[in-house]
Amino acid sequence: MRATALLRRGGSDSTQEQFTQPFIIMQQHHATVQQMADVFDVVIVGGGPTGLACALEAQKRGMSYLVVEQGGITDAIRRFPVNMTFFSTPELLELDGIPFTTTNVRPSRREALQYYRKVVESRRLNIRLHTRVERIQRNENRSEKDRAKDSEADSHAHPEQARFFVHTAAQVFAARRVIIATGYFDVTNRLGVVGEDLPHVSHYYDEPYRYAMSSVVLVGGRNSAVEAALELWRHGARVTMVHRGEGIGQSVKYWVKPDIENRLKNGEITAYFSSIVREIRVGELVIEHLHTHECRTIQADFVFPLIGYRPDEHLLRSAGVEVHERTLVPYYHPETFETNVQGLYIAGSVACGCETWTIFIENGRMHAKLIFDHICSNKNFVGFEHL
Numbered sequence: 317m318r319a320t321a322l323l324r325r326g327g328s329d330s331t332q333e334q335f336t337q338p339f340i341i342m343q344q345h346h347a348t349v350q351q352m353a354d355v356f357d358v359v360i361v362g363g364g365p366t367g368l369a370c371a372l373e374a375q376k377r378g379m380s381y382l383v384v385e386q387g388g389i390t391d392a393i394r395r396f397p398v399n400m401t402f403f404s405t406p407e408l409l410e411l412d413g414i415p416f417t418t419t420n421v422r423p424s425r426r427e428a429l430q431y432y433r434k435v436v437e438s439r440r441l442n443i444r445l446h447t448r449v450e451r452i453q454r455n456e457n458r459s460e461k462d463r464a465k466d467s468e469a470d471s472h473a474h475p476e477q478a479r480f481f482v483h484t485a486a487q488v489f490a491a492r493r494v495i496i497a498t499g500y501f502d503v504t505n506r507l508g509v510v511g512e513d514l515p516h517v518s519h520y521y522d523e524p525y526r527y528a529m530s531s532v533v534l535v536g537g538r539n540s541a542v543e544a545a546l547e548l549w550r551h552g553a554r555v556t557m558v559h560r561g562e563g564i565g566q567s568v569k570y571w572v573k574p575d576i577e578n579r580l581k582n583g584e585i586t587a588y589f590s591s592i593v594r595e596i597r598v599g600e601l602v603i604e605h606l607h608t609h610e611c612r613t614i615q616a617d618f619v620f621p622l623i624g625y626r627p628d629e630h631l632l633r634s635a636g637v638e639v640h641e642r643t644l645v646p647y648y649h650p651e652t653f654e655t656n657v658q659g660l661y662i663a664g665s666v667a668c669g670c671e672t673w674t675i676f677i678e679n680g681r682m683h684a685k686l687i688f689d690h691i692c693s694n695k696n697f698v699g700f701e702h703l
């Protein structure tokens with residue numbers, strides 16, 4: 317019933333013009349429920365690969381939708397190290413079967429950015445760029461009559477029927493359903509030591525040329541730290557690695573591992589394993605061996621703690637989503653991705669909490685279909701599991 321109602325408004329090959337996109341929005345200070353004209357079927361927060369996959373699903377099903385992205389298209393990928401290469405082959409990064417053509421076995425960041433931009437352009441996705449979502453508010457003032465209309469797909473629904481208001485700095489978007497697809501790249505894990513916020517310390521590695529002939533310390537022993545170490549060494553930096561593990565991480569890509577092992581064996585890159593950073597100062601940092609507790613001061617013109625990421629839990633919590641205290645994994649149903657808040661879904665790598673190695677583009681893009689199958693099946697929330 318639900319799917320039929322939705323498809324009537326566009327069908328699978330509908331373009332954006334074939335159905336009405338609600339344009340609502342007003343200055344936040346004056347935003348009241350009464351003033352809002354229309355309601356989106358779905359507002360998608362985050363324009364990464366997963367957010368785009370959700371937009372493609374919404375479009376195919378003829379639903380009114382809006383993607384709200386704080387930066388440019390796939391902005392997290394834009395902020396990846398400039399010369400990075402994906403470990404996935406191109407077909408595993410594709411959305412909705414739109415071909416990702418490249419002669420490389422593993423596409424570069426630039427190729428992926430180009431691909432996702434073309435997806436947005438060619439499918440004319442409805443995306444609002446450079447607009448950060450500050451909070452998601454549940455509409456607590458809905459009448460029983462409005463709630464009864466939750467299953468109807470009517471883009472001209474009155475704002476009272478909105479379940480959610482999605483707040484940005486300047487605007488408020490009303491939505492029947494919200495999908496949070498904000499990934500994890502905005503929030504980095506921290507060392508928690510003195511000096512971590514000094515100007516020569518960065519939790520994001522960018523490119524190598526700035527650091528030639530300088531001493532650079534990479535903290536961490538997984539892919540990000542190892543790949544940065546190798547690139548910096550190849551571009552003339554004096555590279556030291558500090559890692560709390562006893563050796564290079566097990567998850568380091570199998571084609572990268574021999575390279576770093578040989579650099580370490582030859583003394584071209586120095587590594588201190590079983591060691592943690594105690595303090596960062598201008599030009600140097602202090603490390604401590606975990607077993608001997610011996611402290612050592614090493615030279616460091618630049619320091620990159622590359623020790624992982626965590627999702628922005630505040631946005632989730634603002635919407636009432638329960639989040640596991642330790643892992644930051646949100647509570648959601650594993651088959652539908654609906655959270656403990658009815659009508660609010662999570663998608664993509666935000667769902668993995670701090671366990672960022674469990675969800676990536678390859679599997680995160682699959683969430684979109686499951687979510688929209690659930691929305692269109694019009695089943696109500698059936699409970700959630702603590703993952």
Ligand SMILES: Cc1cc2nc3c(=O)[nH]c(=O)nc-3n(C[C@H](O)[C@H](O)[C@H](O)COP(=O)(O)OP(=O)(O)OC[C@H]3O[C@@H](n4cnc5c(N)ncnc54)[C@H](O)[C@@H]3O)c2cc1C
Binds near residue numbers: 365385450628664680
């Ligand atoms: C160096 C590196 C290499 C990787 N290589 C691979 C690989 O080879 N294969 C693979 O499958 N995965 C890879 N990954 C993982 C993959 O990049 C992520 O899993 C993927 O980007 C997740 O997609 P997403 O859309 O869920 O989140 P993201 O790509 O992080 O997109 C989230 C988007 O939400 C936006 N956003 C965040 N907060 C807000 C807000 N409040 N308001 C509005 N917008 C917001 C962000 O700007 C961002 O554009 C790699 C990750 C890294 C860091």
